[in-house]
Amino acid sequence: MQEKFGQLSLSRKVVAALSDMGFEEPTPIQAQAIPLVMENQDVIGQAQTGTGKTAAFGIPIVEKINPKWFAVQALILTPTRELAIQVAGEIASIGKHKQVKVLPIYGGQSIERQIRSLRFGVHVVIGTPGRILDHLERRTLNLENVKIFVLDEADEMLDMGFIEDIENILQKTPVERQTLLFSATMPLPIQRLAEKYLKNPRLITINKDTLTVPLIQQYYFEVAQGSKVDALCRILDYENYESALIFCRTKRGVDELVASLQTRGYFAEGLHGDLTQAQRDKTMKSFRQGEVDLLVATDVAARGLDIDKITHVINFDIPQDPESYVHRIGRTGRAGREGKALTLITPPEYRQLRLIEKLVKAKITRASLPSLQEVVEQQKEVIFQSLQNIVQEGNLGTYQSIALDMMSRFDPVDLTAAALKYAFTLRGVELSEVDFSADFGNTGAKPGMVRLFMTIGRQQKIRPADLVNLVANETGISPKAVGDIDIYDKFTFMEVPEDVAHRVIHIMDRQFINGKRISVQPARAK
Structure with missing residues (x-):
């Protein structure tokens, strides 16, 4: 332990605390950021949750704190109360042998209790912008002695409309402070914020190849829209998961999926913006304690969640924003553990999957739904x-x-x-077959294949090789998977495997080929 973290010139008390926490060696962002922060440099860290960034700023903060001086010496802003609590817990663990006093401050908790804690004296405050401003207006929080200011998940702050609040808070801190900014992405408003408030910052970038990490196995399942819940249940029955985080696109989708899962006997709860804080706290407590092993959430509701033992992330709805996919799957495969990211897609969503693959620079493996x-x-x-x-x-x-x-x-x-x-x-397993794909009926194709009718032919000067390459490039299927092709003057018949037929129809139908918008439908047998 000391040989690895000892190279960062840390004190024995901090190294002992890291050993107690099970930290074995610094992550890339910790190895790069800690020496710079210890040298009083301002730092911009482009990194996501799950890369070890909390310890990257938490370790040097603890090293720099004077525990005998009971004043707020470090302030950390986070977008959500969950992240504030998580960061506070980690910094408290790092600083336990130095008796560093840490206080999370957020809405939904008694402000009087927070005021009492501040009066007793704390060294590090971690809070959400709204509640920090509330304390500043009440004059119950003094930032005159802040030596280090940390802005965590800056892009999330931007999305949630906190930039003006952040600037108001920054202006209440000493000009000579050290400032650290961490963000998964660097949109223009965050760049402007950094230029305005950071002094000659050093940039650390953990690239996306590192973020997606090889320990996360990524698969997708192609299913018909009406069969998604049954397909999910089949996957859950087959996968050996400890706890899984399932993402839906909407709050209504979360509620409907939770109801469907509970009806089928699964221990599932939902998390979205319409829940009260008490309901949210109860759900998170049940999930952390293992009373609930499936947490169904929207992207917004899951912001700031940091739970180490999630073995599976399942995208019940594929995210609209490819970068959200990286955020989602980063919640598994933590701390050197293996994790799985599974995505359900319907045929029209295949294009979105291709965009995600380009972003993560990796091929997401197609998997077949487990048979009964x-x-x-x-x-x-x-x-x-x-x-x-x-x-x-x-x-x-x-x-x-x-x-x-x-x-x-x-x-x-x-x-x-x-x-x-x-x-x-x-165990929630019903031994009855479920049909996960629409029945094409008899299209006149060979067994396992579907014969498609396409409104393009020799008049458009299309050749079999052209058509095969076009379909393969657009849909991602192997050219070798395409079966017989019969081209006539005004139309064409093409055979494709049954398991990709929906995808080919949805992607190729209404496409322009050689200047003509075509129609693609299952053929009718003679």
Whole structure:
């Protein structure tokens, strides 16, 4: 531990605290930022949640604090109360051996309690802009002794309309302070803010290849719109997840999906902007404690969430903004753990997936929905392992008597089958088939293929090779996957695999080819 963080010339008390927290070696942003901050440089860090940026500014803050001087020596602004609490907790852990006093300040909590804490004396304040301004107006927070000012998640602040509040707060701090700004992206208003308030800042950029991290396995599933909930349930039944964060595009979508999941027996709760603070706190507590293992949220509601043990991020709705995808999946695969990012898409959304792939500079792997048999095998193994553990633990005397009594009245195989049915039901698994794609009927194609009718032909001077390349480039399917092609004067028949037929139809229909807008539909068998 000391050989790795010791290279950053940290005190023994801070190194001991980092060891207690399980930190093994500095992340790239920590290795770059900590020496600069220790040298009193202003710093701009372009990095997202999950890269270790809290410790990147938290460690040098703790090193610079004089614990014997009870004044607010560092101020950190965050966009949400959840992030304020998370940052406060991490800095308190880093500073525990130095007796650094940390206070999170946010709306929704008793301001009188915060005022009392400030009167007792704190070294580091972490807060949301609105509540910080409230304290400044009441003169219950004094920023005259602030040596370090940190603006965390600056682009999120911009999105939430906090820039004016931030400037008002900055103007209440000493001119000679050290300023650190962290942001996932650098839109123009954030650049202007940095130019105005930072002195010769050093820029640290953690590129997107680092942000998406190889420990996150990324897959997508293509499903018909009306089958998304059933497809999600099939995935959940197959995946071995501890806790999963599921994203929907709208608040209504969150409520509807939570209701559908709860009806099917899953432990799911929702998180969106219409919840009261008490409801939000209760939901987050249940999720953190493992009472709820599925948290369904909107992008806005999930801002500032920082939970280490999320094993899966599932995009029930693909994000409209490709950068939101990077934000979402960064909430799994934390602290060196592996994570999975799974995305459900309908055929019209394939273009959006291609944009995301360009942004993350990686191919997101297509995955097939688990078959019923695969789900059964997976659940059977889980149930078998659970039963094996119970047998090995022993102490089954009373249960053996009940079993013998029941076996005298029923066939042992029927009893076992009934017990398995009960176990599967408790796990939310219904052994019934679900059709995840619309039925194309008989299109006259070979088995496993769909024959498509396209309103383009020889009159548009189209050749088979041209058509194959065009379809492959637009839809992302392999050229080798395309089957028979028959080109006539005014129309064409083309065979494509059944599992990509919806995608080909939705993307190619109404496209312009050689100056003609074409129509693409399933063919009708003769």
